[in-house]
Amino acid sequence: MDQDTVGAVVPVRSRADLAALGPGVAVLAGGSILFAEQHRHLTTLLDLTTLGWTPVTVDAGGLGLAATCPMVEIAALSAAYADVWAAAPLFRQTCTALFGSFKVWNVATIGGNLCTALPAGPMTSLAAGLDADVLLWGPDGTDRRLPAASFVTGDTTNALRPGEVLRSVEFAPEALASRTAYRKIALSPIGRSGVVLVGRRPPTGGFVLTITAGTVRPVQLRYPEPPSARTLRADVEAVDAWFSDAHGAADWRRAMAVVLGLEILEELA
Template sequence: MDLNTITAIHPARHRDDLAALGAATAPLAGGSWLFSEPQNHLTSLVDLMAFRWPSLTVLDADAEVPADAGALEVASTCTLAELAAMPDEHGWPAHPLFRQCCTALLGSFKVWNVATVGGNICAALPAGPMTSLFSGLDAEALIWRADGSDERTPVAQFVTGDGATVLREGDVLRSLIVPRTSLEAQTAYRKIALSPLGRSGAVIIGRLDRDGSFTLTVSGATLHPEQLRYDSVPSAEVLTHDVEAIETWFTDPHGAADWRRAVSALLAVEILEELR
């Protein structure tokens, strides 16, 4: 769709260029959502792709934050196509999960080649597969605040509701940082939709860390990611009870709340058995 109210596009090559962001000026990355519907309140865009951030970076021992050594930093401007094609060079057990979650966005190859990881998360749609992926891996979102400060927050807390995030006007999502412990964990993935090519009704991710702890992330079926954490692998009965006790199920054309609760509990037990 043409955005006929846009009169200027400003390339962002330095962080100072982000000062142009405001109520009438939005950040532009892939634009797959931005150009999908009218944006009559906008008069200009700031092109984040001009930063030319490396899409995928494995942080070394000299990382700015020592705990990040061995972590994977994914730029917010990384496309789904780049993420799905990430080579398995490090032997991470969690590697298959990246492509699995990308396939939950049933777009054409054209969409995959322009849609960005950050754009999908910032859109804050309950069915956003990048929110599911990075929440399930306990990744942190690096936020460039408008006041010049940096802030890191768990991706599972970055999305606060349908279409809502912790971002304020002028803020930009810089990257996602996946800890080494999550990359080295065993993972299992389930997705269900009402039709073969429909939007996700539920996306469930299980993660079994090397220390024996178990994390289940429920998304797509809830208004924001919900996580259940256990020091060891729980029983099917306990996990089912805890999934059914989640309170943020919702109803829309892609599924009723009670259906979402029921199928999420079933898929959670499948994941439990797979990882056990």
């Protein structure tokens, strides 16, 4: 869709160029959601893709994904690291929770998905499910780091402060070495996710269940050891952040999270 109030799309070459962010000025990543709706308040877009960030960095510190890394490259990590990371399958699995065509997968970025902050954000499911951190660049040149699970704060709200930009998403080696299990359900075969659950068994022990899509923000249930089915059921039922929209009613989402959470427990325990 044409954004007829936008008079300039500015290629960003350095961090200093981001100082222009403010009322009427937003960053542009893949543009898959920015250009899908009218934004009459916008006059200028700052194109992050011209910063030339390395999309994927793997080293002893784990995995770093630049905010501009497109989903198609994230999905490809599952095959590329199949023999290296126990959690490798989760990268492609979570990408499939976004039923966009190949065109969307090629442009939609992890940063754009997290910042859009839809409850059904597949990259929120991935980053929260693996306990990643997000690195935020502040307008005054300072950096801020947050658990990805607390970055999305509600339905289309996030933890970004005015002028901040999401720089990268960082996954620790321990998370990549975790066994994971994934479940997604939607009301129709290609519908937006109703509930997405990620289970994680770290190599050091414990069990983490991350609920997204069915709740307005990610909810994590953590245990030192896999809980009993009875405990997990009670804890999922006690979650207070379910929401209702055209993609599912709150009570259905809660019921599905119980069923799928118990499946994950059985698979991983």
